[in-house]
Amino acid sequence: xxxxxxxxxxxxxxxxxxxxxxxxxxxxxxxxxxxxxxxxxxxxxxxxxxxxxxxxxxxxxxxxxxxxxxxxxxxxxxxxxxxxxxxxxxxxxxxxxxxxxxxxxxxxxxxxxxxxxxxxxxxxxxxxxxxxxxxxxxxxxxxxxxxxxxxxxxxxxxxxxxxxxxxxxxxxxxxxxxxxxxxxxxxxxxxxxxxxxxxxxxxxxxxxxxxxxxxxxxxxxxxxx
Amino acid sequence: xxxxxxxxxxxxxxxxxxxxxxxxxxxxxxxxxxxxxxxxxxxxxxxxxxxxxxxxxxxxxxxxxxxxxxxxxxxxxxxxxxxxxxxxxxxxxxxxxxxxxxxxxxxxxxxxxxxxxxxxxxxxxxxxxxxxxxxxxxxxxxxxxxxxxxxxxxxxxxxxxxxxxxxxxxxxxxxxxxxxxxxxxxxxxxxxxxxxxxxxxxxxxxxxxxxxxxxxxxxxxxxxxxxxxxxxxxxxxxxxxxxxxxxxxxxxxxxxxxxxxxxxxxxxxxxxxxxxxxxxxxxxxxxxxxxxxxxxx
Numbered sequence: 001x002x003x004x005x006x007x008x009x010x011x012x013x014x015x016x017x018x019x020x021x022x023x024x025x026x027x028x029x030x031x032x033x034x035x036x037x038x039x040x041x042x043x044x045x046x047x048x049x050x051x052x053x054x055x056x057x058x059x060x061x062x063x064x065x066x067x068x069x070x071x072x073x074x075x076x077x078x079x080x081x082x083x084x085x086x087x088x089x090x091x092x093x094x095x096x097x098x099x100x101x102x103x104x105x106x107x108x109x110x111x112x113x114x115x116x117x118x119x120x121x122x123x124x125x126x127x128x129x130x131x132x133x134x135x136x137x138x139x140x141x142x143x144x145x146x147x148x149x150x151x152x153x154x155x156x157x158x159x160x161x162x163x164x165x166x167x168x169x170x171x172x173x174x175x176x177x178x179x180x181x182x183x184x185x186x187x188x189x190x191x192x193x194x195x196x197x198x199x200x201x202x203x204x205x206x207x208x209x210x211x212x213x214x215x216x217x218x219x220x221x222x223x224x225x
Numbered sequence: 226x227x228x229x230x231x232x233x234x235x236x237x238x239x240x241x242x243x244x245x246x247x248x249x250x251x252x253x254x255x256x257x258x259x260x261x262x263x264x265x266x267x268x269x270x271x272x273x274x275x276x277x278x279x280x281x282x283x284x285x286x287x288x289x290x291x292x293x294x295x296x297x298x299x300x301x302x303x304x305x306x307x308x309x310x311x312x313x314x315x316x317x318x319x320x321x322x323x324x325x326x327x328x329x330x331x332x333x334x335x336x337x338x339x340x341x342x343x344x345x346x347x348x349x350x351x352x353x354x355x356x357x358x359x360x361x362x363x364x365x366x367x368x369x370x371x372x373x374x375x376x377x378x379x380x381x382x383x384x385x386x387x388x389x390x391x392x393x394x395x396x397x398x399x400x401x402x403x404x405x406x407x408x409x410x411x412x413x414x415x416x417x418x419x420x421x422x423x424x425x426x427x428x429x430x431x432x433x434x435x436x437x438x439x440x441x442x443x444x445x446x447x448x449x450x451x452x453x454x455x456x457x458x459x460x461x462x463x464x465x466x467x468x469x470x471x472x473x474x475x476x477x478x479x480x481x482x483x484x485x486x487x488x489x490x491x492x493x494x495x496x497x498x499x500x501x502x503x504x505x506x507x508x509x510x511x512x513x514x515x516x517x518x519x520x521x522x
Contacts, residue, residue, distance in 0.1 A: 049433075071438070078435035089433075091426055102427075105232055106436035154434070 001027040001158065002048055007057035009043050009213075017043040019213040020057070025191065025206075027157075030184045032200050034192040035210035041193035042131050043210045044210070045160045046190070049081045050074050058072030062157060071144055079107055082159045082188075086166040088134040088143045096122060098133040103150045117153055125149045127177055141172035145179065152183055159183060161192040165199065173199060197224040229440075236444035240420050241451060248452060251409065255456025255507055258464070259500045263464035264397035266496045267488065268472075272391045274485030285365040287349040288375040297373030298347070302372065305349060310364045313352040322347055346375050356388045364520040385427030406507055409456070413511025417449050421519045428520065446512050451518060453508025454501065468493055 002025040009018040020039045025031055033041040041085055047059055059066050066077060091101050097118055104114045122131050125145040135143055144164055151159060161180065165173035165197040177199055184190045194200060200207060200223060207222030208215060241248050287305075289298055305314050323342040330336040344413075351368075353361050364376040410466075421428065431441050472487035 001288045075432075075435040075437045078433060080435075083433050089426065089430060091430065102430065103434040106440060107434060108229055108440070150430075150434070 001025055001029070001058040002045075004044075004062070005058045007047065007054045007214040008061060009040075009047060009052060009054050010167045015144070016213040018047070018054075018210075021155065021190055021213075021215050023208060023215065023218065025189060026186050027189055028184070030181070030190045030203075030205040031098060031192070031203055032066055032203075032207045033191065033210060034200060034207055035197075035216075036197070039210040042162055043213075045083075045162050045191065045193055047082050048158070048186060049078050049083060050174045057117070075107070079154055080157045082148075082154070082156040084144070084147050084159065084161040084164045085152050086163040088135070088147040090143055090146055090150075095132050095134055096127055096138070099135070099146055100153050103153055107154070109154075121153045123145065124152075126175075126183075139172070140168050141175055144168065144172075144176050148176070148179055148183070152188070156188065158189045158191070161194075163195065165196050168197065177203065178193075200224040233443050233447065234339055237447040240424070240444055243423060244416070244419060247416045247419060251412050251452045252455045252459070254409040254412050255504055256459035257459050258402055258409050258507075259460030260463040261397065261398050261406055262402035262503060263406060263460050263496055263500050264467055265395045265402055266499065267468060268391050268395040268486075269399070270488055270492055270496070271486035272388055272395070274488075280292065284350055284352050284363060285366075286378040287348045287350060287351060287368045290373055290375045290379065291344055291346045293373035297371075298452065301349060301368065301371055301374060304368065305351065308364070308367070310354050310360070311351055312354040317348045317350060317351045319343065319345060319347055335496050351356045352395055403409060408505070410511040413449055413508060414515045415451060416452070417512040417515035418519060420448060421515065422447060426489075438520070442516050445516050445520075446509070449508040449512025449515075450505055451508070453504040453506070453511075455504075456507070457504025460500050460504070464496055464500065465493060473476040 002023070002151050004023045007018055007021045008016065010016050015038075021040075021044070033044055035041055043052060047054055048061060050069065055205060061077060069077060089197070091102065098167065100121060101114045101118045104117065109117075119128070119131065122128055125148055127142060127145055128147065130138065130142065133186065135146065138146070144167075148164075164180070165176055168176060173196065179205070180190055180192065204221045204223070207217065207219050207224070209217035209225070211221075285299060289301065303314070305311050319342045322345045326340065327337050327346055351365075353364055355361075362379060365379055368374055369377045428441060468488055475484060475487050
């Protein structure tokens with residue numbers, strides 16, 4: 001599903017973010033990216049949905065070399081990749097329902113699809129009764145559920161999560177991880193960058209460890225370190 | 226697709242009212258610059274009309290002294306006959322001159338009463354072969370020194386002066402219009418940039434979920450276009466108002482020469498279309514640069 005071949009990415013004026021990275025992630029896998037801040041986890045994720053382009057090497061998503069993708073096709077790639085962030089990136093002037101439907105509206109989905117999909121996905125993430133609330137009326141965990149709902153409402157093949165539990169207390173984080181696990185069980189490939197040792201050690205999924213842009217460990221059913 | 230139209234209309238509308246002071250400033254600058262352009266075009270059209278009207282008969286008038294002897298008049302007539310540069314001429318005798326004089330001073334009978342036909346100069350109305358201003362003037366002055374000639378008047382001289390004046394005026398106005406069009410384009414650029422900044426979260430989410438570039442751009446481009454069009458609409462109004470004021474002024478002064486400066490509405494609509502096109506262009510360029518600079522990064 002996701003394949004990195006000898007990928008290098010440098011930011012001018014900084015050290016190397018990713019160096020000759022190779023990785024092959026199969027459909028339906030759940031992968032943790034671990035490593036200290038600045039080790040290249042976010043870059044790894046940003047390369048997959050083409051928010052960044054590598055300086056060297058090739059990246060395949062669903063069998064396609066995304067380096068060959070013309071710029072007007074990038075949106076099509078992103079429709080197949082949901083993204084979740086530490087800071088949720090919700091629109092504060094929109095309700096839960098509107099935040100989720102926004103993702104469908106802007107890719108031109110018909111109204112009737114939106115009408116059925118949005119309540120269903122809100123139900124799925126456990127916010128069926130909060131569709132009309134605004135983000136500031138919700139707890140952090142609930143806000144992250146909205147952001148997951150938004151990322152998943154279009155049923156993407158891949159879900160990228162950049163420290164989704166970074167702002168949450170451990171109890172709430174467990175709830176979010178259960179949700180991501182459920183999404184993974186529907187066949188969606190999940191790649192999650194995290195610092196959360198407890199979560200990684202409990203879930204025992206594949207772990208890719210980065211240090212200074214190098215992949216130093218790639219372990220099935222791994223632990224944090 | 227219906228949904229998209231909804232969405233785009235809603236977003237464009239929201240953008241326009243989100244920052245009213247900036248929107249108003251932009252619309253007004255566009256309106257001002259296009260009004261200047263409109264006024265310049267109006268003036269240009271007036272001059273064009275003036276020129277076509279007088280082009281066919283650029284003539285000069287050789288005034289003969291009222292007390293000139295018949296031989297002197299015959300001499301003038303002979304030289305006109307002999308001159309190869311004169312295509313046609315007409316002698317206006319005392320009666321005709323007096324009739325013209327009475328028509329001209331119809332409003333002031335006391336003037337007419339004070340002057341008798343014998344006191345008025347007769348004249349030759351001369352049509353030259355080549356209706357070129359400089360040539361006509363050279364030709365006319367040949368007759369100035371003949372005995373019995375009072376003076377030579379060039380109908381075209383007034384036109385030329387008017388022409389020169391309006392040309393300078395319209396050039397100045399076009400220069401000012403271009404400068405302020407640039408200013409309004411830049412203001413437009415900043416307005417759209419501000420709109421982009423105000424909506425950066427939405428734009429970020431739109432990109433992440435895979436909205437197409439066109440889809441993201443359209444509301445911002447439309448915002449610029451609408452502001453350009455609103456400004457142009459104002460300038461159209463001011464052009465019509467200006468033309469109306471001119472017409473009123475001309476009618477009041479009864480100065481026939483300036484008739485062509487009051488344009489028929491067909492011409493006005495043509496100018497209006499130009500202004501609307503220019504407004505659209507300003508909006509398109511300003512917002513286009515802002516959008517491509519801040520969205521494609």
